[in-house]
Amino acid sequence: MADDGMLLNFSIPEGGILNKPKFKGGTWRDRLTAKKSAEHWHAKATGRLAGEEAPRKVPDTKATNTNRTELGVRVKQISKDPELEYDRAPKRARVSGEFKPSSGEKDDADFRPQSNANVTKKPGEKQDGSKSGKQIVSSLFTYNPVSTTKSLPKEDSTNDAPVEATNAPLTSELDTFTSLGISTTLAAHLLKKMNLKAPTAIQKAAITQLVKDDSDAYIQAETGSGKTLAYLLPIVQRLMELSANMKKRKVDDAVQRSSGLFAIILAPTRELSKQIALVLEQLLGCAHWLVATTVIGGEKKKSEKARLRKGINILVATPGRLADHLEHTQVLDVSNVRWLVLDEGDRLMELGFEAEIQKIIGNLNNRMRAKKLSDSAIPGLPEKRTTVLCSATMKMDVERLGQISLKDAVHIRSDPAEKDAQLGDDGADQAFLAPAQLKQSYAVVAPKLRLVSLISYLKRTFARKGSVMKAIVFISCADSVDFHFDILTSKLQDKEDKDKPKEPETKPQEESTDKKSSKKNGITQADPTKLAVTYAESPILTPKTHAVTTYRLHGSLPQSLRTATLAHFTKNNEASILLATDVASRGLDLPNVDLVIEFDPAFAREDHLHRIGRTARAGRDGRACIFLMPGCEEGYVDILKSDRKDGETGVHIGRQDAEEILKKGLITSGLTKDKTAYMDKATDLQLAVERWALTSPARSESARRAYQSHIRAYATHIAAERGYFDIKQLHLGHLAKAFALRERPSGMKVPGLRTGAGRESGRGAAKVRGAGTGDAKAPAGGKSNAELAANDTEEAAKMRKAVRAREKFMRAAGLADEFNLG
């Protein structure tokens, strides 16, 4: 037998005959190189390198750092298993089979599959993705946090059941304005000129009390219940009576503008003051001898003085401006003032007007006393001044305002049977609720999907002509409003135009592809990236059948522009969306608002109630949807439930998730069988937005600013609600994607996160996020999570203080921006 024919009866272990050597000594780099080299030769020996690639293990997605899926983050994964360890960019995968890298893109790691686990295959697609169908790779849909309320039963099925409106005019034949003590002249005017047939419940209660009694009053009723007329009607009625009496006694012809100032209405903002003045003007149409005006700043004091000099009977004012006039305008005589109304009491206090209000009340008291001593009071004028405090919500500071301004006040509510408003432990009003007919829902949307979900939601909302006329989208800060306005009013390119020369870096930042002015539907279309432009048609939302116009409103816009924008939005009878900060949350009565979207949740429950109260007014229907992120934010649903009269039963709060929103908004033909088509569409949309942001440094900068301001604003949620909106739980890297950013901007100072601590979206952020989950490890920099949390609280408190100081400074400096909250 020849040697070469000898059989050796050895069993070869599966792993090969070469045992994996243990490497000792040297630096970690030497050890790693030696290990890799051994593995290489081992693979060669087993024939893998000859033609096929060694199969890479699919990493355990749970055990890995989710941040590696971030846009622009070079993939680096550390695992205990050396076969899973790699530090190289995996191959680019095609998105929708069409995506090619943009020359302007810095890093495209987000479009690479990190592992097979990240690849969603369509039915019929080959396992290796080499394809018969398209391969969808979307980092938008990977590593998203899981919703904690997904398993809850759907509650919106009962949403269609008709609910009786709680802020509508009364329907009983007995409830007429005249039955409350309003004169037939005034009641006829209400009917004929203002189309108001019957009072609302709060009007019934307030008018009955205030037309016959001089006691102070505290009016509290839900949003959109007609509080403005509840205090204006009795004042006008009483002044008309005074005038009639003077005529009868032949003391004078009647009350006229020179007879004196009888009533002052204070409101926290110029917008609100103007709105009140408008309603008052309409009312005075039947008593033209009574004259009203406003002193609200924003125009020269000289012209305000001139109007005051001519004589007025009713004054609508902001506290800062009135206090100023009381000090410097001699001609302003307040000795006859018998009605003082403090509208939106809690807002007046929040904006720091306590000192001004105290000054005004002190001044009124002094002048009234002096007049009484001089014995020249107008006959028939009440002896005592009536102060009315008006608010939809009742917080600690409203109580404080009540202490300053009211004496033995009567508490007026829509339903006298309702229990008295009580302050909860957190100072929140337990009795205040949203109008019952308002349909509320929440959308659970992961941070990465927020932008595409918002666009999809709006697309769906305005798809059918006439279904929704007006929507307001609340956004936390001015920078973010500007950023979203720019996106919604720009023409996003579906695909990258390879032939188009890249925009030079030096090109003026304001220039955009859709800058030419045009006129459509009476609305001027212009370059929306210019701050002076506050409304423009929205190409991305406009279906074939009708135009959709997007507006923006925030406190950083000049007053004249804000006023003009609101006026235009009010008059626009076509589909329109207002993107706004909380400047639009209080008191504003914008007609025909069908939908309120809280894209960023409000900083406090009261603000949330005021925001959603911009719809479902005076008995009309309305819908409100709040975007919440999976995780702790979902706990906020309990707050939503407590907004409802039927809160205990926990019904009528609809739930939607991103998948549903994207499907409904992006898949227009219901025929598609492809269950993942929405992912394709959403990815394309996200890419289009990112390309749009990359085409100009101005846009990239705007995105970065919006992102930073958003995070800072997030840190200012009130302490009682910070459990739901915990900045330490915020996935900063994922959130960057919602601002069209491919990575989290570096060097950003986030409350609770030191600059540089999270060089990349993953690391620092992950450590801080761990704080909320009891992770005891000290984050980079040696600070404990508790310290970071404390820092966060301090930072947030500092920030709030700074905002208040800024507002105060603006007022004091005569920049007079009482509304500058954006």
Ligand SMILES: Nc1ncnc2c1ncn2[C@@H]1O[C@H](COP(=O)(O)OP(=O)(O)OP(=O)(O)O)[C@@H](O)[C@H]1O
């Ligand atoms: N009696 C009535 N009948 C029908 N509509 C009314 C009546 N009274 C007021 N309205 C309308 O209701 C809307 C809301 O009124 P108003 O702005 O006074 O509400 P509000 O209670 O002050 O709301 P908010 O708390 O949000 O400031 C207005 O458009 C107003 O014209």
